[in-house]
Amino acid sequence: MSDSSHDTTEAKIKEAASELFATLGLKGTTMRKVAEKADVNVALVNYYFRSKDKLFLSVFQEKFRKYSSQGFDILTSQSKALIDKVEEFIEILSTQMSKDVALPIFLIAETYHNPGLMECIGTESAESNMRKKADLQKILDDEHEAGNIRKISVGDFETAIASLVVFPILTKIITTKTGKMAAYGFDNFDQFLNHWKKTVLEIMKSYLRPI
Amino acid sequence: MSDSSHDTTEAKIKEAASELFATLGLKGTTMRKVAEKADVNVALVNYYFRSKDKLFLSVFQEKFRKYSSQGFDILTSQSKALIDKVEEFIEILSTQMSKDVALPIFLIAETYHNPGLMECIGTESAESNMRKKADLQKILDDEHEAGNIRKISVGDFETAIASLVVFPILTKIITTKTGKMAAYGFDNFDQFLNHWKKTVLEIMKSYLRPI
DNA sequence: AAAAAATTTAAACACCTGTTTAATACAAAT
DNA sequence: ATTTGTATTAAACAGGTGTTTAAATTTTTT
Numbered sequence: 001m002s003d004s005s006h007d008t009t010e011a012k013i014k015e016a017a018s019e020l021f022a023t024l025g026l027k028g029t030t031m032r033k034v035a036e037k038a039d040v041n042v043a044l045v046n047y048y049f050r051s052k053d054k055l056f057l058s059v060f061q062e063k064f065r066k067y068s069s070q071g072f073d074i075l076t077s078q079s080k081a082l083i084d085k086v087e088e089f090i091e092i093l094s095t096q097m098s099k100d101v102a103l104p105i106f107l108i109a110e111t112y113h114n115p116g117l118m119e120c121i122g123t124e125s126a127e128s129n130m131r132k133k134a135d136l137q138k139i140l141d142d143e144h145e146a147g148n149i150r151k152i153s154v155g156d157f158e159t160a161i162a163s164l165v166v167f168p169i170l171t172k173i174i175t176t177k178t179g180k181m182a183a184y185g186f187d188n189f190d191q192f193l194n195h196w197k198k199t200v201l202e203i204m205k206s207y208l209r210p211i
Numbered sequence: 212m213s214d215s216s217h218d219t220t221e222a223k224i225k226e227a228a229s230e231l232f233a234t235l236g237l238k239g240t241t242m243r244k245v246a247e248k249a250d251v252n253v254a255l256v257n258y259y260f261r262s263k264d265k266l267f268l269s270v271f272q273e274k275f276r277k278y279s280s281q282g283f284d285i286l287t288s289q290s291k292a293l294i295d296k297v298e299e300f301i302e303i304l305s306t307q308m309s310k311d312v313a314l315p316i317f318l319i320a321e322t323y324h325n326p327g328l329m330e331c332i333g334t335e336s337a338e339s340n341m342r343k344k345a346d347l348q349k350i351l352d353d354e355h356e357a358g359n360i361r362k363i364s365v366g367d368f369e370t371a372i373a374s375l376v377v378f379p380i381l382t383k384i385i386t387t388k389t390g391k392m393a394a395y396g397f398d399n400f401d402q403f404l405n406h407w408k409k410t411v412l413e414i415m416k417s418y419l420r421p422i
Numbered sequence: 423a424a425a426a427a428a429t430t431t432a433a434a435c436a437c438c439t440g441t442t443t444a445a446t447a448c449a450a451a452t
Numbered sequence: 453a454t455t456t457g458t459a460t461t462a463a464a465c466a467g468g469t470g471t472t473t474a475a476a477t478t479t480t481t482t
Contacts, residue, residue: 241438241439241440242439242440242441243438243439243440253440253441254441254442254443257440257441257442262440262441263439263440263441
């Protein structure tokens with residue numbers, strides 16, 4: 001009945017809502033805007049989702065699942081050298097993020113404005129993530145024992161990469177519109193980002209190097 | 212007439228608005244909430260600020276100035292060793308940010324939802340910032356030529372530190388409520404942050420080390 | 423084909439939104 | 453003391469908000 005990505009009315013509404021929530025936030029999105037975007041009567045939105053809060057929660061949960069499942073697979077799956085995987089991961093993460101800045105901003109802003117949201121998420125994918133992280137930790141430990149990298153925890157590893165890659169994308173508008181970009185000699189954000197990806201890789205290389 | 216931080220009615224309204232905008236965002240804040248918090252009639256808010264948009268702009272500009280002026284002084288002013296200044300800067304920045312997460316989230320979210328805001332800011336403090344950055348660049352160049360650090364631009368330098376320090380604080384709620392924190396063996400966020408500050412310093416040390 | 427159930431609609435509900443008006447209280451100036 | 457201008461208020465405004473109702477349409481079942 002309520003499985004997504006079908007051409008059903010419910011899916012149409014959910015997709016419209018998803019875009020609007022990401023762009024305008026919870027308060028900035030109205031039921032009538034959702035209805036209009038989905039080309040549907042307002043009452044129908046309530047018919048399927050019962051309330052704006054329920055609709056939002058439904059959209060939010062889906063977005064969050066996509067967000068937390070994405071990414072770290074690359075680091076464990078293939079059998080490249082670790083540093084090549086890091087490079088690929090930086091590339092993929094920055095591409096994904098600059099394609100849809102709305103998503104991380106949405107998640108950060110809405111979880112801040114309404115911390116209770118996180119409690120409803122449930123930890124259904126937690127187990128899968130735990131396994132992936134354990135795998136990655138094993139890789140990091142093995143590389144360390146082989147004398148290739150310093151000792152490092154998955155937590156620090158993923159926090160470092162995520163911070164370095166995502167934060168500059170979050171502040172894109174501030175950086176570009178304040179002229180910071182130009183001050184550092186870049187014509188546009190993409191040009192800066194291409195440079196920055198190399199810098200992030202270099203930072204991670206330097207940090208990982210055994211001491 | 213309109214100078215802040217006096218005990219005037221206008222200042223009272225502005226402070227109430229400032230807190231509410233930071234916590235609830237532009238759309239989430241209403242004129243009546245502002246009036247109530249400032250213990251003042253609704254019409255008075257419009258009497259002093261003419262409209263909600265004008266009030267918001269006024270608050271936003273002040274917040275942004277505080278945001279962009281803060282911080283990088285430490286790196287240029289004193290005559291400590293560079294690495295000690297970096298350590299102190301990490302400490303100060305992370306303390307400021309965790310004291311008021313609302314501010315960076317507010318800035319990121321509102322500039323994203325309304326990019327036009329940045330155009331109204333004006334670049335009045337741009338010159339002062341430019342000078343500070345030129346000073347810092349000179350320090351970095353000198354240290355490089357003395358063989359103490361690798362060649363690095365102010366842009367990369369400040370982007371790296373800011374990303375590493377601020378991003379984990381932005382995602383505090385997500386990190387704590389998803390159990391990530393516990394998964395990495397920390398009891399609470401402050402404990403993690405204390406550990407993370409050391410890691411950031413270590414990352415910066417590794418990256419700065421001459422090659 | 424008739425009945426039942428699910429879908430969709432227009433219209434209304436009560437409430438909240440930013441803003442304005444016109445009247446009042448208060449201060450300063452004459 | 454009276455005028456003048458500022459500060460403050462309660463009340464109203466037109467329009468937007470989430471949600472509900474009751475009727476109409478379509479689909480499914482019998």
